[in-house]
Amino acid sequence: MMNNFQIVDKLFKHENKNNSNSYQVSCSELSQNLRNLNEQQQTYFTLNLESETSLMSVTSEEEYEMDNLLNTFDSITKNNMNKNIIKAFFAFLLDKQNIDLITDFAENGTLESSQALKKAKNFCQKFNNNNKYLQKLILHPIYGKIFEFYLTFEAQKWLYESKVQEKDKHLVYINFLKLSCANKIYLNNLVKYNKPKKSKFNDRV
DSSP: OOOHHHHHHHHHHHHHHHHHHHHHHHHHHHHHHHHHHHHHHHHHHHHHHHHHHHHHHHHHHHHHHHHHHHHHHHHSOOTTHHHHHHHHHHHHHTOGGGHHIIIIIISTTOSOHHHHHHHHHHHHHTOOSSHHHHHHHHHOTTHHHHHHHHHHHTHHHHHHHSOOSOHHHHHHHHHHHHHHHHOGGGGGGOOOOOOOOOOSSOOOO
């Protein structure tokens, strides 16, 4: 039969054993948690790196396409392209079937259809086919919105169905105008075109 001292000693050893086992379990859990955390951090870092790399790739690709568009636009001869595109846009703008686009989309329902159409006709009649007026059109608070809509959704359809020459160059011009509507800073690429002035003197012998 064990005396009190032996019982206490046995209980103490049992408690130490339990504490040791508990300590080992705690260390094991802690180690596993640290490994899990490290794996999560590594996964997060990898995903972030892939996301940033993908974003940089997309950005670089967009910048390349934009630079390519600007370079192509600067290199093409633009005779009558402005005139052709604006003429087609005005035909779209003054079409009675599109009057709701003016009243609802641009005028926010503040004008009757007849008033909106009359206002649009006055704007078209006062328009001159040059880059200065083209900039004014893009910057116009009402017709600039409709022009961007037209360039985005209607202009290519008009182009493919039209009889204009050099459709590929017209398409470059349309894409450039779309870019300028989205970012007004590119309007600076619209170089003013000056027709050669006639001489004041006749070439008489």
